[in-house]
Amino acid sequence: MTILVTGGAGYIGSHMVHTLLDAGESVVVLDNLSTGFDWAVPKGVPLVVGDTGDQALAASIIAEHRVDSIRRPPRYTEIPFRSRSTRTTRRCRCRLTAPPN
Numbered sequence: 211m212t213i214l215v216t217g218g219a220g221y222i223g224s225h226m227v228h229t230l231l232d233a234g235e236s237v238v239v240l241d242n243l244s245t246g247f248d249w250a251v252p253k254g255v256p257l258v259v260g261d262t263g264d265q266a267l268a269a270s271i272i273a274e275h276r277v278d279s280i281r282r283p284p285r286y287t288e289i290p291f292r293s294r295s296t297r298t299t300r301r302c303r304c305r306l307t308a309p310p311n
């Protein structure tokens with residue numbers, strides 16, 4: 211069985227891939243390389259270049275690699291807020307979605 215890491219050619223995702231490999235897991239990466247790099251994916255790990263929105267592609271990866279789990283980096287966004295103490299507009303980093311199990 212294999213873990214699919216989306217965004218696995220990016221900064222956080224590639225570290226996630228290394229951690230999973232160190233734990234003895236089999237990994238496949240789906241990444242559209244919009245900001246990631248193929249060299250960031252460890253040798254021996256299949257990299258499928260494509261978009262997570264491509265359902266047919268995702269289905270074929272799941273079937274071909276017998277994927278039983280999907281992981282992705284946690285998503286953060288910056289939300290502006292008005293600071294009472296400094297009376298300036300600042301930005302707060304907030305987690306958008308739960309981290310992968």
Ligand SMILES: NC(=O)c1ccc[n+]([C@@H]2O[C@H](COP(=O)([O-])OP(=O)(O)OC[C@H]3O[C@@H](n4cnc5c(N)ncnc54)[C@H](O)[C@@H]3O)[C@@H](O)[C@H]2O)c1
Nearest residue numbers: 217219220221222241242243244245246261262283285286
């Ligand atoms: N860099 C940090 O210190 C940090 C810390 C905590 C959380 N995060 C969060 O983790 C996430 C990833 O951050 P990062 O620094 O690794 O960014 P990154 O740009 O290095 O990695 C994102 C990866 O996702 C790929 N990607 C983007 N859209 C895609 C799509 N539709 N289909 C397939 N692949 C796609 C990119 O090509 C890239 O490889 C962000 O949401 C960020 O907010 C980052």
